[in-house]
Amino acid sequence: MPVRKGVETIDYDVVVVGAGPVGGFLARRMCEGGANVLLLEEHSQIGRPFQCAGLVNPDAMRLAGLEGTVLTPIWGARIHSPSGIPVVIGNEQQVRTWSVCRKLFDEGVVSQGVDAGADLWLSSKPESADIVEDRVHLSVRTPTGIESIRCKLLCGADGAHSWVRRRFRMGRPRELMVGFQVEVTGYKGEEGRLDMYTGSTISPGFFAWAIPSGDTTRIGTWSKPDLMGGDSCEQLLDRLRAEPNWKDRFSGCEEVGRFCGPIPCGLVRKPMSERVVLFGDAAGLCKPTTGGGIGPGFKQVELLVPILL
Ligand SMILES: Cc1cc2nc3c(=O)[nH]c(=O)nc-3n(C[C@H](O)[C@H](O)[C@H](O)COP(=O)(O)OP(=O)(O)OC[C@H]3O[C@@H](n4cnc5c(N)ncnc54)[C@H](O)[C@@H]3O)c2cc1C
CATH class of the missing domain: 3.30.9.10 (D-Amino Acid Oxidase, subunit A, domain 2)
Incomplete structure (x- = not known):
């Protein structure tokens, strides 16, 4: 369970921004490895809008x-x-x-993350993120107001135009x-x-x-x-x-x-920087011959999560 510090700050081990297929799978694997995880999704439902051949x-x-x-x-x-x-x-x-059916697939993957223990906040997205000593401090806009979050690791699984990637100047897909x-x-x-x-x-x-x-x-x-x-x-x-x-x-x-x-x-120049890591489309991981991004994103999660944990 997350720990509330005083009244205003909530502590997590890992915050994953973006509840697409890669973010959902990442949240699941992190939880299975013992981390407490917050998954943020800016939309009010999973799997919409849909941009995929499926x-x-x-x-x-x-x-x-x-x-x-x-x-x-x-x-x-x-x-x-x-x-x-x-x-x-x-x-x-x-x-x-x-x-x-990409909507059902995304919902299924994200549900597995939630079943493994992740907290999912819909209609929520970070407004600011800063590394302060050994934590990342986030300000998150939610339907009920701004929440202050602190985590050890921030993961950007927030798609091709990743906010996390831009916030931490981690380069662009080739x-x-x-x-x-x-x-x-x-x-x-x-x-x-x-x-x-x-x-x-x-x-x-x-x-x-x-x-x-x-x-x-x-x-x-x-x-x-x-x-x-x-x-x-x-x-x-x-x-x-x-x-x-x-x-x-x-x-x-x-x-x-x-x-x-x-x-x-084309992988971005810095997919990992201090306590921030990019996954899936955010990292520029689509397969150049087919445009498929789900398989490469899942593989990246399998490779990196044991090391990050
Ligand atoms: C036309 C087309 C066809 C494709 N066909 C295939 C295919 O057949 N097979 C395949 O494997 N891939 C396909 N792809 C690529 C595939 O859609 C992506 O690679 C895949 O969706 C990547 O998953 P992801 O979780 O990294 O990112 P996304 O699926 O983009 O998920 C990112 C999530 O983050 C959320 N988000 C974004 N910004 C924020 C924020 N600031 N705060 C909170 N949440 C945020 C978004 O709402 C979204 O839910 C296709 C792409 C296109 C455009």
Whole structure:
């Protein structure tokens, strides 16, 4: 249990800023190692807003054990060249990745942190943080006012635009890609196989995707602003859907949602500074070949927590 010092300061071993998947998993592992942990989330609910294609790799799924959040097991892919030639891979017996409901997945991971003992404060975020001798002092805005917190370790798991990273001047991810995605019904794909589309007019330097996710399909593209020649992500996605080689697959699609978000790649210069450590997207840990951030973030937690404890 946290210790209140006098009336105004609450002591924790670890404060984790950001209750995304990486923050939730980090809180769980810290609690399992005996630390008392406060998890801060600026939103009023976990898993919203949502900026993800929802693929969780088998290693990360094993660590989370949240198979109940799976919408479609993905065992294969059709990878399309810019001229439309497909390379078809996969074997139904071997699941390569899981397409999950990201809201349920995030809620599940954060609940595991809470079940392990972490305190979760929603609608709460730090307004200031300073290292004073052997503690980090935080001022946290909560729905009921400002709370004064003291901890031994401050963890920034607060995403691509991390407040913790900026507050402690810990550098920037080497690259910042941008991803844009629509969720549709009526896409003509293959159950269990995702489609990858390549070509400089639809996803310069990277690829576009159509990922089966239960009753819907997530269709998206990602690139870097300096490769996009002034085009917007929406224009890239419109071109993907109009491309003669595969436009029939998109003809019956109805959009039920759209999402846009940053994908930070390339570890920041100082992921750890005195009593402050960055995790996941905040540290710039997305996988540069796929944009996946959940697996690398979980791995970072597994590697670092025993040392930090
Ligand atoms: C279009 C797109 C598709 C993607 N597809 C995939 C995919 O299929 N698979 C995959 O693994 N990755 C994917 N990613 C990347 C993935 O979404 C991230 O890597 C992953 O969410 C990182 O988790 P995180 O916990 O580090 O950060 P986040 O998920 O960003 O969580 C950070 C949390 O911190 C909170 N927060 C932020 N600032 C504060 C603050 N000051 N105080 C309190 N709380 C704060 C936020 O509200 C959020 O809840 C995709 C990204 C995009 C943009």
